[in-house]
Each structure stands twice: as C-alpha cells, then as structure tokens.
Amino acid sequence: MSSPLPSPTPHRSWSDALAIYLRAPVITMLFLGFSAGLPFLLVFSTLSAWLRSDGVEVAAIGFFSWVGILYSIKFFWAPVVDRLALPLLTRTLGQRRSWMLLAQAMIAAGLIGLASLDPTRNLAMVAGFALLVAFGSATQDIAIDAFRIESAPDDIQAAMASTYIIGYRGGLLAAGAGAMYVASWLSWEAAYLTMAALVGVGVITVLVRPEPERLSLTTQLIHEPRVRAFVRASRGKPRQLRRLGAWVIGAIVCPFTDFFTRYRLKALWLLVFIAVFRISDLAMASMANPLYIDMGFTLATIANVTNVFGIAMSVTGGILGGLLVARYGIGPILILGATAATLTNLLFAGLALAGQSLPMLVMAIVGDNLANGLASAVFIAFLSSLTSRAYTATQYALFSSLMTLPGKFLSGFGGLVVATEGYATFFVIATALGLPAIALAIWISRDRNLVPAPMPRNA
Numbered sequence: 301m302s303s304p305l306p307s308p309t310p311h312r313s314w315s316d317a318l319a320i321y322l323r324a325p326v327i328t329m330l331f332l333g334f335s336a337g338l339p340f341l342l343v344f345s346t347l348s349a350w351l352r353s354d355g356v357e358v359a360a361i362g363f364f365s366w367v368g369i370l371y372s373i374k375f376f377w378a379p380v381v382d383r384l385a386l387p388l389l390t391r392t393l394g395q396r397r398s399w400m401l402l403a404q405a406m407i408a409a410g411l412i413g414l415a416s417l418d419p420t421r422n423l424a425m426v427a428g429f430a431l432l433v434a435f436g437s438a439t440q441d442i443a444i445d446a447f448r449i450e451s452a453p454d455d456i457q458a459a460m461a462s463t464y465i466i467g468y469r470g471g472l473l474a475a476g477a478g479a480m481y482v483a484s485w486l487s488w489e490a491a492y493l494t495m496a497a498l499v500g501v502g503v504i505t506v507l508v509r510p511e512p513e514r515l516s517l518t519t520q521l522i523h524e525p526r527v528r529a530f531v532r533a534s535r536g537k538p539r540q541l542r543r544l545g546a547w548v549i550g551a552i553v554c555p556f557t558d559f560f561t562r563y564r565l566k567a568l569w570l571l572v573f574i575a576v577f578r579i580s581d582l583a584m585a586s587m588a589n590p591l592y593i594d595m596g597f598t599l600a601t602i603a604n605v606t607n608v609f610g611i612a613m614s615v616t617g618g619i620l621g622g623l624l625v626a627r628y629g630i631g632p633i634l635i636l637g638a639t640a641a642t643l644t645n646l647l648f649a650g651l652a653l654a655g656q657s658l659p660m661l662v663m664a665i666v667g668d669n670l671a672n673g674l675a676s677a678v679f680i681a682f683l684s685s686l687t688s689r690a691y692t693a694t695q696y697a698l699f700s701s702l703m704t705l706p707g708k709f710l711s712g713f714g715g716l717v718v719a720t721e722g723y724a725t726f727f728v729i730a731t732a733l734g735l736p737a738i739a740l741a742i743w744i745s746r747d748r749n750l751v752p753a754p755m756p757r758n759a
Contacts, residue, residue, distance in 0.1 A: 320459045320626050321619075325452040328509050332400075332444050333464035335502025337471025339407045339437040342495055343367050343430045346479050347414075350488045351426070354419050367427075367434045372705060374438040378697035379552045381442045394511025396450065399443040401506050406436030408499040415492035440502070445700070446693035449684045450512035458625030458633075458681035462618035465676060469611055474498060555691035555698075562688070566750065570686065573740040574699055575706045577679055580642045580734030581672055582707025584727055587714040591648060591723050596656040605661055610669045617673020624674075630682050631745030637675035638741040642734025644671040645727050652723035679703075685751065 320326060341347075344367070351360075381399050385391075389398035410433035419426050448460055475495060482491040560567045592602045624633045647664040654660045683703075687695045710733070717726045744750045 318623065320456050321463065321622070323452070323456065323459075324509075325448075326456060326459045326463050328451070328505060329448060329460045329464040330467040331501055331505040332447070333467025333469075334471040334474075335404065335467075335499070335505065336437070336441055336444055336464070337468035338475050338495065338498055338502075339411075339433050339440075339471075341472055341475040342411065342414075342479065342492070343434045343437075346475055347426075347430060349480065350483070350491075351419050354488070356419055356423065360423060367430050370431070370434045370438045371441070372701055372708070374442055375694070375697040375701045377439070378442050378694045379555070381439060382446065382555075382691060382693035393506070396443050396447040397506045397509075397511050400440055400447065401503065403436045403440035403443060404499050404502050404506070407433050407440065408496045410436060411492050411496035411499070415489045415496065441700075442693050442697050445696045447512060449687055449692045449696060450689060455626065457684040458630070458677050459622035461680035461684075462620075462622035462673075462677045464680075465618035465673060466615050469615060473611070552694075555688070555694040558688050558691055559686075559695060563686075563750075566747075569740065570744075570750070571702065573737065573744060574683070574702050576734070576737045576740070577638060578641070578675070578703055579707040579710065579737065580645055580730050581668070581675075582704060583710040583714065583733055584645055584648065584730035585707075587718055587723065587726060588648065590715075590718070591652060592661065594723070595651065595661075597658075597661060601658070601661075605658075605665050609662055609665045613666045613669035614673040617670040617675075618677045619673075620670075621674035621677030625678050625681055629751065630678060630685065631751040633674075633678045634682055634751065635738065635741045635745055637671070637678045638734065638737045640671035641675040642731055642738060644668045645731040645734070649724045649727035649731070652727065682751065 382395075385395065386398045386402060389401060392398070393401060410429045410431075413429035413432070414426060417426055417429070444464075448464065449457070452460060479491040479495055482494050563570055589602070621633065621637065624636070644664075644667040647660075647667045651657065651660045651664045683696060683699045686699065714726060717729060721729075
C-alpha cells in the first residue's frame with residue numbers, strides 16, 4: 301500500500317499573526333522606518349519649497365532633482381557597507397549598527413549645514429549639503445535593509461516591512477508637512493534644525509537594539525570557494541594585494557555568483573519579475589497629479605484626499621499585507637499584491653472618463669494606496685527571502701534598484717502618451733504593463749524553492 305500523502309501545513313491563526321506585531325524586531329522597524337523616511341523630502345519637495353520661497357530661480361531648482369539619482373545607484377557602494385569595517389565603530393556596535401550610525405551622522409551634519417546657509421547666496425553649498433544628506437540617506441537605507449533581513453526569519457519579514465512602511469510615512473509627514481509648519485511659524489533654518497534633531501530617533505534606536513548575529517568577515521571569506529581559490533592562486537604575491545583581491549572577490553563578485561548559483565536559470569526570470577513587479581504603478585505615477593489638475597480638482601482637494609485617504613490606506617495596506625503573509629505565506633499574497641497593484645490603475649482610467657467626480661477621486665486614491673501598501677509589504681518580504689544572509693546589503697540594494705529603475709524610466713514617456721492618446725488610454729496601457737508580473741507571480745508561487753512555505757499554526 302502506498303503511504304498517505306502528508307497533510308497540508310496548517311496556517312497560523314489570526315491571533316498568532318497579530319502577535320507578530322508585538323515582537324521587538326518588528327517594533328524596531330517602526331523607528332528605523334521613520335529614520336529612513338525623514339531625509340527623503342528634505343532634499344526634494346521640502347527643499348524646493350524653501351528655495352522657491354527665498355526667490356531661487358525655478359530653472360536652478362530643477363537641477364536639484366538630480367540628487368535623487370543617488371538613491372537609484374546605491375548598489376554601487378553597497379558592497380562597501382556590506383563588508384568594510386569602520387574603525388572603532390564596528391568593533392563596538394557591529395557592522396550594521398556602525399554604518400547606520402555613520403549614515404545618520406552624515407544626514408544630521410547635512411541638515412545642520414543647510415540650516416546655516418542663505419540659499420540665494422550659497423546655492424552651490426546648498427547643493428553640496430543636499431548631496432551629503434542624500435548620500436547618507438541612501439547609505440542608511442542599505443544598512444537598514446541588511447539589518448532588517450538579518451534580524452528575523454523570513455516568516456515575519458512582511459510584518460517588519462509593514463511597520464517599516466508606517467514609520468517611513470511618519471518620517472515623510474514630519475519632513476513634509478511638519479517642516480513646513482515649523483518654517484511658517486519660525487523660519488526655514490529652524491525647520492531644518494528641527495529635522496536634524498529628529499535624526500536622533502534613529503540614533504537612539506541603533507544604540508538600544510542589538511546587532512543581528514552574522515558570521516565574521518574572515519569566517520565568510522574562508523568559507524567562500526572563490527576566495528579560497530584566489531588565495532591559493534596568488535601565493536607569492538604581496539600580502540596587501542592578496543587581501544585586497546580576496547576582499548573584492550568576496551564583497552563584489554560573490555554576491556552575484558551566489559545568487560545565480562542558488563537559482564541557476566530561474567535567476568534570470570526572478571530578475572525579470574523584480575523589474576516588472578512595480579512597473580505598472582511606477583509608470584503611471586508621473587501622470588497622477590496632472591490628471592487630478594486637468595480634471596478640475598483644486599490643489600487643496602488633491603492635498604486633502606491624497607494625505608488623508610492616501611496615507612491611511614497605504615498604512616492599512618502595509619499592515620494587511622504583513623498579516624496575510626504571516627497567515628498564508630508569501631506565495632498567494634504575492635499574486636494578490638501583483639494583481640491589486642496592476643488592476644487598480646483602471647480606477648484612474650475610470651476617473652479620467654468620469655471627469656471631476658470627488659467620489660471617484662477618493663475611490664482611486666483609496667484603491668491605489670491600499671494595493672501599493674499591500675504589494676510593497678509582500679514584495680519586500682519576497683526580496684528578503686531571496687537574499688543570502690552572507691551578502692544581504694549588496695544583494696538587496698541590487699534588487700531594490702532593479703525594482704524601481706524600469707518603471708521610473710518608462711514614466712518619463714507618460715506625458716507623450718497622454719498628449720497623443722489621452723489619460724484613459726494611458727492608464728489602460730499602464731495596467732497592461734503589469735500583466736507579466738501577475739503571470740510570473742503565479743509561476744513563482746507554485747515553486748517552493750522560490751517562496752517559503754506557510755508557517756504552521758502556533759509556530
């Protein structure tokens with residue numbers, strides 16, 4: 301007689317799923333998320349508002365958008381953050397906490413520097429300090445992502461991602477509306493000094509929370525076959541040259557070869573999936589505000605709806621995504637996230653056809669932000685599960701950059717499509733761009749080698 305098939309693994313109960321949000325690593329990401337979100341607007345829209353209010357020319361302000369390139373190329377220096385030990389700091393705090401603290405010091409120094417300048421007289425120095433803030437912010441992102449992945453197992457990564465999203469939104473609110481309120485009451489200088497003080501939230505979190513356990517750099521290099529092969533082949537060469545070569549192979553070459561070794565031909569399809577998962581909503585993002593304005597909505601209405609409903613739904617979607625992944629696993633929720641993020645673009649097509657309809661505007665904002673919050677939480681958990689614990693910073697930085705670049709590139713052509721075909725057609729095309737992501741999510745969810753199985757009840 302054939303042996304009976306094993307019974308399916310039971311899912312967590314809802315109470316067990318909710319209890320995940322009380323774990324220390326999950327709560328920690330709320331504060332680190334705030335620390336990550338705080339500097340972002342301070343070198344973009346908030347800085348632009350300050351420059352324009354002080355009389356800086358619009359043409360000059362436009363060049364400040366190039367600061368954002370640093371966030372898209374952070375994978376270039378991720379191997380340094382992953383492997384280079386900082387004098388004194390790393391020995392005291394560990395690899396991840398030391399780099400987070402250094403990055404926070406750069407952010408605070410840049411904000412204090414900005415607060416000390418008159419933009420109309422020192423625009424070049426303003427750009428320099430803005431670059432320092434952006435570089436520190438992107439570096440902090442690399443270290444936080446590695447810290448998050450190494451701090452907890454895969455089954456609670458989605459919950460950590462959702463609390464990170466909540467904290468990140470809080471940081472955006474502080475740097476956006478909060479900074480502008482302080483500037484209106486006091487001055488822009490006071491606003492940026494206040495934001496510099498809020499960097500202390502991240503600093504305190506780094507000092508309070510422990511460094512995640514990981515193998516030492518020396519141990520990792522010893523266990524890496526390519527490094528051992530290089531060391532054997534380079535016998536007789538100068539010692540410093542051999543050490544540098546071993547470091548380069550371990551920090552730069554191995555993270556890429558490790559990924560392709562683990563997933564082989566599937567690695568290419570995984571990279572395609574990462575590139576197209578958010579392509580639908582990122583491609584349409586540049587035309588959302590022009591649509592609202594062309595439909596006749598006032599700026600006040602747009603701000604109220606996007607802030608009240610948008611932020612609330614984004615946070616709700618993140619929490620829901622974390623709960624669903626904790627209960628059902630990454631696979632099925634990955635399909636749900638890809639489908640929701642894609643199909644909610646049709647709401648904007650409906651808004652374009654409906655015209656100035658406030659209920660339709662609210663529906664589009666609610667649906668889009670709820671879907672994106674859910675999709676972001678599950679996708680961060682999925683990317684974390686793909687990342688090797690030996691190369692967390694480098695691999696995750698590469699994944700996150702690949703996730704945003706195609707959509708951001710295509711969004712630049714949005715205006716041309718709208719000008720020739722209209723808003724409704726544009727958003728239908730944006731929806732179609734997301735269909736490959738849904739198909740790939742279905743394929744990936746069926747492969748237990750690509751997504752972790754659901755955790756059992758009371759695990």
